[in-house]
Amino acid sequence: MNWWWVRSVGAAKEKFKEDETPQSFNSVGLIVGVTGIVGNSLAEILPSAETPGGPWKVYGVARRPQPNWNANHPIEYIQCDICNPIDAKSKLSQLTDVTHIFCLLEHETHRGREL
Numbered sequence: 001m002n003w004w005w006v007r008s009v010g011a012a013k014e015k016f017k018e019d020e021t022p023q024s025f026n027s028v029g030l031i032v033g034v035t036g037i038v039g040n041s042l043a044e045i046l047p048s049a050e051t052p053g054g055p056w057k058v059y060g061v062a063r064r065p066q067p068n069w070n071a072n073h074p075i076e077y078i079q080c081d082i083c084n085p086i087d088a089k090s091k092l093s094q095l096t097d098v099t100h101i102f103c104l105l106e107h108e109t110h111r112g113r114e115l
Contacts, residue, residue: 027053028097032082033104034060035070042102043073059095 029046033039039060046056058075060066066077080091 025055025057025097027099028057028059029100029102030059030061030092030095030098031075031102031104032061033102033106034075034077035062035064035067036104036106039102039104040070040073042104043070043075047074057097059098061092 027046029042031039031042031046034043039062043058043060045051046054046058049055058073059078060070060073060075061078061080061082063079063081065079070077078091080087082088082092
């Protein structure tokens with residue numbers, strides 16, 4: 001059964017236990033917009049061993065605090081407004097292991113500013 005089928009049908013969702021989490025990852029993703037529909041789905045599927053390149057280590061970024069419905073994903077949640085250069089630099093510059101960035105913002109402008 002491929003990763004697509006496992007996710008789309010909802011069969012056998014794999015959740016890592018802390019002692020089962022790999023110490024090194026081939027792929028490390030940064031999901032900007034992790035609380036949106038697409039970002040949330042990506043945060044669910046990337047940590048699975050069936051995902052291509054997986055299991056992935058995942059950082060999730062959003063402006064608001066982590067919602068309860070998102071708390072069960074095995075990701076490192078970062079509350080950060082990427083349109084605020086000081087906030088973004090202080091919180092994201094420490095992420096030196098990121099191999100892939102998924103920018104899943106709702107609009108091309110955020111609070112009237114172009115990204």
